[in-house]
Amino acid sequence: MFFASGSGSNFQSVIDAVKNNEIDAVISGLITDNDRAGAIERAKNHNIETTIIPDFGSQDADDKLIKYLTKWEPDLIVLAGFLKKIPDHITRLYPQKIINIHPSLLPKYGGKGFFGSHVHRAVLESGDGVSGCTVHFVNEKYDEGKIIKQTQVKVLPEDTVETLAQRVLSEEHKLLPEVIKQILNK
Numbered sequence: 416m417f418f419a420s421g422s423g424s425n426f427q428s429v430i431d432a433v434k435n436n437e438i439d440a441v442i443s444g445l446i447t448d449n450d451r452a453g454a455i456e457r458a459k460n461h462n463i464e465t466t467i468i469p470d471f472g473s474q475d476a477d478d479k480l481i482k483y484l485t486k487w488e489p490d491l492i493v494l495a496g497f498l499k500k501i502p503d504h505i506t507r508l509y510p511q512k513i514i515n516i517h518p519s520l521l522p523k524y525g526g527k528g529f530f531g532s533h534v535h536r537a538v539l540e541s542g543d544g545v546s547g548c549t550v551h552f553v554n555e556k557y558d559e560g561k562i563i564k565q566t567q568v569k570v571l572p573e574d575t576v577e578t579l580a581q582r583v584l585s586e587e588h589k590l591l592p593e594v595i596k597q598i599l600n601k
Contacts (some may be wrong), residue, residue, distance in 0.1 A: 416443045416444045416446070416483075416484075416489040416491075416493070417442065417444070417446070417492075417493045417494075417495055418445075418446050418447070418493070418494045418495070418497035418501075419445060419447055419452060419454035419494075419495045419497055420447060420454075420496055420499070421435050421449070421452055421496040421498075422450045422453035422496070423452060423454025423455075423458075423494035423495070423496070424453075424496075424588065425452045425496055425584075425587055425591050426445070426457055426495045428587075428591060428592055429442070429493065429495070429591060430442065430461050430463075432446065432592035432595070433445065434461075438592060438595055438599065438600060439599065439600050440491075440600075441558070442461075443464070443487035443489055443574050444463060444465065444466065444487045445463055445464070445465040445466075446465075446466055446480065446482060446483060446495070446583055447465065447466075447467055447468070447497075447500055448468055448471040448498070449469075450467050454495075454498050455581050460534050465545045466479065468480065471499045472500075477504075480502070480505065484508075484509075486527055489509075489512070490511075491512055491514065492509055492514070492597065493515075493591070493595065494512075494515040495516055495591065496516075497515075498530055500527075501558070503555045506553055506554055507555075513552065513553040514550055514551065514553065514563065514594065514595075515551055515553050515558070515560070516550050516587050516591045517548065517549045517550075518546075518548050518584070518587065519538065519546060519583075520547045520549060520567065521551060521562060521565070522558070522559070523538075524538060525549075525557065525558030526557045526559075532577075532580060535576045535579045535580045535583065536576050539574060539575075539579065543570055544569065544570050545567050545568070545570060546567070546568050546570050546579060546583060547566050547567040547568045547583065547586065548566055548568070548583050548587045548590055549562055550562075550590055550594040551563055559598075563594050564590060564594050564597075564599075565590075566567075566586045566589070566590045568582050
């Protein structure tokens with residue numbers, strides 16, 4: 416099952432890998448906090464059940480979350496561009512079963528507020544010669560779970576936030592399905 420807040424391009428990369436029999440899995444559902452997320456349309460196009468929880472973090476949202484986790488019984492929960500923190504009691508219920516894709520080489524540029532263009536801007540402002548993406552297990556702290564795998568992307572002298580973001584995202588689309596396959600299809 417997936418959590419996504421945005422366009423859903425990482426979600427789509429996994430949908431495609433499942434469809435092409437590269438990953439032996441069924442995507443049981445999508446949870447989003449954003450009723451305008453592009454991930455919703457991607458889920459609809461592939462008959463993946465979706466639930467929108469706009470008040471994520473509230474008691475009502477937690478009740479809905481537990482309801483869908485119980486219904487879908489996921490072997491793996493994938494955060495793919497989901498911007499809210501998963502409640503601690505959920506991370507404790509699913510130890511080493513929740514993963515996240517992050518657009519930097521953690522532990523650099525991780526934590527609250529480091530997402531999307533904020534990450535790439537920080538990389539460029541630091542003068543780092545390398546960036547990349549990380550898939551890691553989710554725990555109670557933002558971006559501090561055990562790292563599963565990373566891919567490096569060279570930072571070019573002419574890079575802008577947008578060009579670096581595009582190259583990192585391209586690598587995310589490869590890395591996330593690869594890690595999911597590694598975890599589920601041992």
